[in-house]
Amino acid sequence: MESMEKKQEGLNNFSSLKLDKWLVNQCKNLGLNRPTPIQRNCIPPILQGQDCIGCAKTGSGKTAAFVLPILQKLSEDPYGIYCLVLSPTRELAYQVADQFRVLGKPVGLKDCVVVGGMDMITQATELSKQPHVVVATPGRLADHLNSASTFSLKKIKYLVLDEADRLLEGNFGPDLEVIFDALSKKRQTLLFSATITQTLEQLRTIAMKEPFFYSCSSEAEIATVDTLDQRYVLMPKQVKDAYLLFILQEYMAEHEDPSILIFTSTCKSCHSVAIMLRKMNLPCAALHSLVNQRTRLSSLARFKSNQVNILIATDVASRGLDIPAVQLIINHNIPGSPTDYIHRVGRTARAGRGGMAISLVTQFDVQLVHAIEERIKTKLVEYPVEENEVMRILNEVSVAKREAELKLEEIDFGEKRKINRHKQLIREGKDPEEEEARKRKEWKEKKKMRKSKKGEASMKTS
Incomplete structure (x- = not known):
């Protein structure tokens, strides 16, 4: 009985996941003593070189599930831009970068956050210095790829899509195309999300090479926590x-x-x-x-x-x-x-x-x-x-x-929103004035249809 308990205890620590001692110590220093289910299940296949799709509730430790194995592989063979993480929001990008920075401090990790709202020239300078990890929102990274040739993503080992469902089902399509064209085909792709969607299921069978797939068993039953x-x-x-x-x-x-x-x-x-x-x-x-x-x-x-x-x-x-x-x-x-x-x-x-x-x-x-x-x-x-x-x-x-x-x-x-909308249309290669005219035409047609339906309804009533 005692040996069974010791065996179970062994499975509930980071050492059992084949992580290096320096990473295990770093986890302990940060108060991370036991891996969460998504970390326990996803870290070993990522270390073995598999693509991975991981789905678990918010607050389940998804970020560390990809940060830890990437840092281990990076420490073995550090070079240039080794990993690219894409995030749907700027705040999440900074949060992910913080985890890389804190966990990767013993190996002198260099990171760069590339998001909108910050100076592009400063970001371009940081990218030209070949940081190990780039954490970015798709729009701003696509802008850099379209306007500069001072850095390359052709040698990256890892591509991570954080909150993958929102990235793949939102309006990031044109920017993602630019980014994917600039990436190496020989890479590991890691997708993490709090919700399983049809898009992720399709990627599991079509777009990725035999990925390891993990989802919390309770996810399909109850999507929010009992507390x-x-x-x-x-x-x-x-x-x-x-x-x-x-x-x-x-x-x-x-x-x-x-x-x-x-x-x-x-x-x-x-x-x-x-x-x-x-x-x-x-x-x-x-x-x-x-x-x-x-x-x-x-x-x-x-x-x-x-x-x-x-x-x-x-x-x-x-x-x-x-x-x-x-x-x-x-x-x-x-x-x-x-x-x-x-x-x-x-x-x-x-x-x-x-x-x-x-x-x-x-x-x-x-x-x-x-x-x-x-x-x-x-x-x-x-x-x-x-x-x-x-x-x-x-x-x-x-x-x-x-x-x-x-x-x-x-x-x-309202003027700020209009300016931002025009910038987005220009990035997508569209003419803002033509788009505004098209929307006005659609609105008028919808208004005309609503009036027509009201007229038909009143005639039926009479």
């Missing part, structure tokens, strides 16, 4: 922000130094809610794609260090970000996809801790909630709110919301 308390509040759309403020005030009064993450649907909504909450004397930070990168990193750092208790964000914060202290997630809007919901609420109740997610549901969101419940195999429970108490602050919230909207008009917030 997450999932709630909803049903309300008219017009008073949503009053309900939001009431829930925040009540929660902050009951919890000392809370950590709250609010998800919104758009950059404009995110910025507006942040301004409104500040006017209601609730210090907060905003994180979305129309804020410059230094401000985005600053907002995230202030939230992680508890300088502010509230972070309002779009879905740029829903994927992969490790913010261990988050106690409460509030969905200011119900996401259109259950997968997006799963990623959002996965920012809390991590690593066995508890957490709560509250979704603000209007009469237009009921079907979306039903789809989410079906996917997660869990019924959302109603969160009790005193409607009379909400009505007492409604006028004050309405004034603050109107002031926030005026502030957005003052800073030409």
Whole structure:
């Protein structure tokens, strides 16, 4: 019996995964004593040279599952740009680079983060120095490949797609084509994600050479963790922000130094809610794609260090970000996809801790909630709110919301979005004016069809 226990104990440490002693020691120094299931299953085949697709819930240690074997192989034969990691968001790219930096410190790892919002010339200089690991968002890396010849990706040993489902199913297609054309065909490809999708299943059988495939067995049954308390509040759309403020005030009064993450649907909504909450004397930070990168990193750092208790964000914060202290997630809007919901609420109740997610549901969101419940195999429970108490602050919230909207008009917030959209179209090789004209034409045709349908319906009624 004792020998069986010792054997089991042996399987539950990093040494059993054939990792070098210096990496095992580095893990211990960082408090990583036992490998998680995805690390235990994926590290050996990666070390053996296999392509790999790994799927596990958020907070399961996916990043270390590819960082550790890559560092071991890099230490054996270090040269030039050895590994390329692609990430769907800038914040996640910095987080992945941090893990490489910390775990790879004993071997003098050189890394480079290539994301939008930062100086391209500085990035080009860093790339020309041939860092061992490049962590990038597809758009900015494609820009460098199209505009410079000071570096090459032809000799990379590893290509990693982090949050692969979002990269492969999002609007990254043209940029990924540019990047894949620049890569060596003789490489290991590693795909990691929190959700299994049809695209990943297709890659498993078509696009990769006999990959090792690992998925947590419970993933298909329940997509969220048991320690997450999932709630909803049903309300008219017009008073949503009053309900939001009431829930925040009540929660902050009951919890000392809370950590709250609010998800919104758009950059404009995110910025507006942040301004409104500040006017209601609730210090907060905003994180979305129309804020410059230094401000985005600053907002995230202030939230992680508890300088502010509230972070309002779009879905740029829903994927992969490790913010261990988050106690409460509030969905200011119900996401259109259950997968997006799963990623959002996965920012809390991590690593066995508890957490709560509250979704603000209007009469237009009921079907979306039903789809989410079906996917997660869990019924959302109603969160009790005193409607009379909400009505007492409604006028004050309405004034603050109107002031926030005026502030957005003052800073030409919509103009920033238009400029960014034009830049994206130019990168894709499209004419912004032609695209705008095409969209206006489509909108007019849809409007005409809606009028036609209304006319037919009224004639049937009469």
